[in-house]
Amino acid sequence: MVSRPAPAPVDGWTPRSAQPDPSGARPPDARIEAWLSAIPDPEIPAITLADLGVIRGWTWVGDVLHVSVTPTYSGCPATAAIELAVETALRDRGVPATVERVITPPWSTDWITPEGHAKLEAYGIAPPTDGVRCPRCHAARVHEVSRFGSTPCKAQWRCDACGEPFDRFKCHR
Numbered sequence: 001m002v003s004r005p006a007p008a009p010v011d012g013w014t015p016r017s018a019q020p021d022p023s024g025a026r027p028p029d030a031r032i033e034a035w036l037s038a039i040p041d042p043e044i045p046a047i048t049l050a051d052l053g054v055i056r057g058w059t060w061v062g063d064v065l066h067v068s069v070t071p072t073y074s075g076c077p078a079t080a081a082i083e084l085a086v087e088t089a090l091r092d093r094g095v096p097a098t099v100e101r102v103i104t105p106p107w108s109t110d111w112i113t114p115e116g117h118a119k120l121e122a123y124g125i126a127p128p129t130d131g132v133r134c135p136r137c138h139a140a141r142v143h144e145v146s147r148f149g150s151t152p153c154k155a156q157w158r159c160d161a162c163g164e165p166f167d168r169f170k171c172h173r
């Protein structure tokens with residue numbers, strides 16, 4: 001079992017012990033970690049699923065890698081896409097994988113890593129912080145145009161300084 005470092009406490013999450021690999025055929029843990037860390041978010045490819053904090057851990061069950069994934073928003077249409085992305089990324093590397101959905105504790109935007117915040121802002125999306133600033137000119141004079149952005153997890157904002165509209169990742173705690 002290799003657990004990802006979590007920015008928030010993960011009460012109720014009981015890691016299972018990694019099992020020894022008698023055959024030696026499994027890829028090394030570090031390689032699995034590297035592969036998992038590189039999977040882009042299907043909805044916002046500028047950040048990875050690891051940046052989002054949704055990959056909670058993994059363990060081998062027989063020859064199948066079981067990856068624990070916490071959905072971002074319940075009912076979010078991206079959930080199935082996220083699970084498919086994880087399974088596909090591993091299968092493409094010859095690793096049979098299945099995703100186990102972990103809904104407790106629920107995902108929070110606080111789990112998005114600092115690197116994830118930086119990537120979102122560089123991509124033009126204001127990260128889910130309490131103080132919103134323009135991702136382009138970094139002005140704090142901004143206002144919400146609509147609660148509904150290009151996806152359910154984003155809202156539409158506009159910068160009063162440079163006039164640019166931008167998406168803001170909604171806080172979800």
Ligand SMILES: [Zn+2]
Nearest residue numbers: 134137159162
């Ligand atoms: Zn601006």
